[in-house]
Amino acid sequence: MIVAIDTATEWAGVALYDRQHRIVLAESNWRSNRRHTVELAPQVEAVLARAGVTWDSVALLAVTIGPGSYTGVRVGLSLAKGIAIARRIPIVPVPTPDVIAHAWRREANPLCVILQAGRKRVLWKCYQGGPEHPLGETLLGYPADLLAQISGRATLLCGEIDAVLREALLNGGIPSLQIGSPADCVRRSAHLAERAAEIAAAAPLPLPDAIVPLYIQP
């Protein structure tokens, strides 16, 4: 079983995934705003309880390590490290935009995953065909910079797109741009768990102690 923990942004999620039987047992995704420390641990407990699963069955933790809110990322990673110490289980670190890239891995067009970076700026990372196929590094800038980079190519935009950003992107003069609906944009912890299962199957995992957040700005 994998317990997936995501508090990388104001959006949070916890999922329980049975990788042997390839089945999601429970999932909770919600807007936590800045209440990660208060809400995360009870939510993890609730997700396990709902599925009737104890920690003895949990072999792996998945956690988003950023980019995102510095505080949010540290909350999730710290809780995961505490669990990892107690259970002696590994942690799979997953970059935040990779969760949505995993959800849209079958999308034919390029995908651009957006995260809010504060002060009207956004972070984005583009992919084609899933998290293993990025089209470049994570970038930080204003929505206009993002539109300039896309430069007219047919692209699907997903991620943290609020009403203001949606308006700005729609008015950006790129007719081939597709913007995910609010539900399309949800970063689901079940996808985080699936992505972690893929990573764990493919390569040796880092030691939990060595896992640190991914900070875009030094």
Next chain:
Amino acid sequence: MRILGIETSCDETAVAVIQDGERILSNVVNSQIDIHRQYGGVFPEVAARQHVVSIAPVVRQALTDAAVTLDDIDAIAVTYGPGLVGSLLVGVNVAKGIALATGLPLVAVNHLEGHIYSNWARPLEAATSWEPPQLPALTLIVSGGHTDLILMREHGVYEPLGHTIDDAAGEAFDKVARLLGLGYPGGPAIQKVAVQGDPQAFAFPLVCLERFNFSFSGLKTAVLRQVQRLEEVAGGGSDPHRRLKDYRPGLLGRQTVADLAASFQRALVETLVVQTKRAAAEYKVAQVCVCGGVSANVQLRQRIREALPLPVSVPPLYLCTDNAAMIGVAGSYAFGRGEISGLDLDVVARPPLPQRLPSSGPGQDV
């Protein structure tokens, strides 16, 4: 009963194992001081980042040093505040992760309460005859963020008698050290050069406010003005409007700096001693306890023992600065009272000391 204590409120990643409310089985402190020295103070974002790196190895080290596993632990005690929020939440969430995955109870500890209880930790080097402090006790908390006099008639019940109305003692040390070009942290830096100085060289004010409050802002400004006068005499000219934080030292000779440091230290220590002595007399306490980072100051340790006519407990140096042994001890007492926190425990930047009602019976034991 064994408690795992976790403390990440500022720039020390610390974990300890405490047995029976007083015995330190392990006390691991991973200090970030070398990282923060370049900033002249604790850089909150850097501190939080470092805690994430250090915390897991420090937890494991504390368990290894104590020769126990989590199976031997009865509760997890963790500092929830006061402190830097970004730092606190690393310790709190790691503690929650351990509690969640083991089913162990979580005990929230106020950092200041931890400092108070550093006096109830049996020092590693203590003789077998060591006794914990007697109540009622008067506690002087002196650290970078606090200067408080607290009356404790029973365990866990605190009556604030006085506090600083401006700078804390540790803050005054840091600011004056910067003014004198002595670096960070200020307490040890000033103490070091003060050894070569004359504490009577400059008559800095001892400000003893009504009740048992403190003020160190005037003392700090007095040192600044003195420095400016000395600079003028030295012929370098001085801008009287220059603020302390803009000050760049360099004109004063080594002996003058030592004299200034010694005189400042004397004034600060005497202020602490005078107010503590007054409060101890008025409330007829059985014992005085000193705690917090500034209680590592040699002059303070010596003078308060000389000046007070009653037993004075000052913890060994490793329990004066931030550590998790004190959190484990305070947590042991709280756990003994049945104070268990939910997994929804939040961090708080500036919580007051816990408000507990006095019991009518005798004080609780662990």
